[in-house]
Amino acid sequence: MELKSLKKRLYTTQKNTPIVKENLFTMDDFYYKEISNLTLAGGWSVDFLNKKSYFDKQARKILQVPDSYIPTLKQSYLFYAEEHMQKATNLFFGCAQGESFSTEIKMVTFTKEVFWAKAYGKPVTNNEGEIIGIRGVFQSIDKEKKKELQLEASLDLIEGHNKRLYNFAHIVSHNLRSHVSNLQLTTALFETKNLDEEQKELFANFSKIATNLDVTLKHLNEIVTLQTNINKEKEIINIEDVYKRVTDSIRQISLQNKVVYYTEFSEVEEIPYVSAYLESILHNLITNAIKYKHPDRDPEINIFTYEEDKKNYLVVKDNGLGIDLDKHGKQLFQMYKTFHHNDDATGLGLFLTKSQIESLGGKITVESSVGKGSKFTVQL
């Protein structure tokens, strides 16, 4: 619409204000109509003085009343589903006493189709403040309501699937473990001294397979257990305490590799967290830093905390080999991905770390450059 004509229109509307007031219950205002079209919301009103009820065009359309239909207050209850008639009556009476309402209610069309609607109602007062009628809007939310119900149904379905998957993982890991247990004990008890060299070698394979199976299963267990621990309770944890526990447990490796630790926990000293997780996260990041140290220098590991935008962060920074993020960035936190051809790399550590962090609503990011080192930032 051009500005000129818009102005004209506004002017006309203003000039016609008394007429609009006179037609208070017919509601044929331009903006109102547009909004009504846009939102598919129907208007209704009851004029107590003239004892008349009105439906607007949109309301007539939604309720599928014939053009000749004249609404009456007496029959208005027919547009509500039986189980909601009392509710509708109460809301109407309340509104007539001056109480506005906003609700979700089951309505019925003239042709007896039931649909969910959002309904609002407000009293209409004259200049003296007396209530001379009520008016309101209703909007069909049948599609949304049905979608909502559908969504609930799919959620139930997914929950069921998840439960079955979880049970499956448990059964698999349980049953496999019984067999691995027996296989390991058998190989441990097997007397090898009377075997010839070739058979000894073959038997060594058995032992190795049993051990490998056991390790794989332990990983599986950790993942399965992680899924069940999501509801584990958080407690207030002192980060430095956890750091000390972790470094104590790897004292030998630290000494062997001449690791130098620099720590600073003063900005964030305590956080609510699952203690076992933080320990596991720190353990993983620190042992990774040692595992992937640079061959030409002793490992230096910086561990510190900080707060930003009311969020707490833990950083573990090393001067190790670094990772080519362009090449491996996407796979870094995935299961069974290793990058440095280390014999003791299982490809599970960072996957577990990420899972633990995310299960508590946090995030982990990495910055790294090849030959210089890596920096892991954990949003706790």
Added chain:
Amino acid sequence: MKYPIEMACIIDDDDMYVNLITKVINMRNLVKNLLIFKNGKEALDYFVGALKKLEERKIPQVILLDLNMPVMNGWQFLNNLSKYNFPELKDSTLYIVSSSINPADIERSKTINLVKDFLIKPVTIDQLSEVFMDKSA
């Protein structure tokens, strides 16, 4: 011959596991008398009989209990046994030896006084030896 443990029992339905554990126990001379029960019911019958002194039966000092068993599982066995509240049991040490890693199982075992520890299969020979040596020490 001196054994660390006079009498122990295994309650487990996995024949191969029982067979292997028996071998380890015999090899290391850990237990003089080893009783084997295939499920909780068999074990419970023995315990109740022994504790009521119907016969000259002895109570095992070490009990290795599996959880998943037919007829009567480990939990049901513990439930039934604790109902009798036998004071003689205070000298026995009971370990759950299961391949379950369900945290709920492990938590549950902690609420039962009779249970000393929860061992997850596979158990190693050394672990097993420790269980018996620990008791005799």
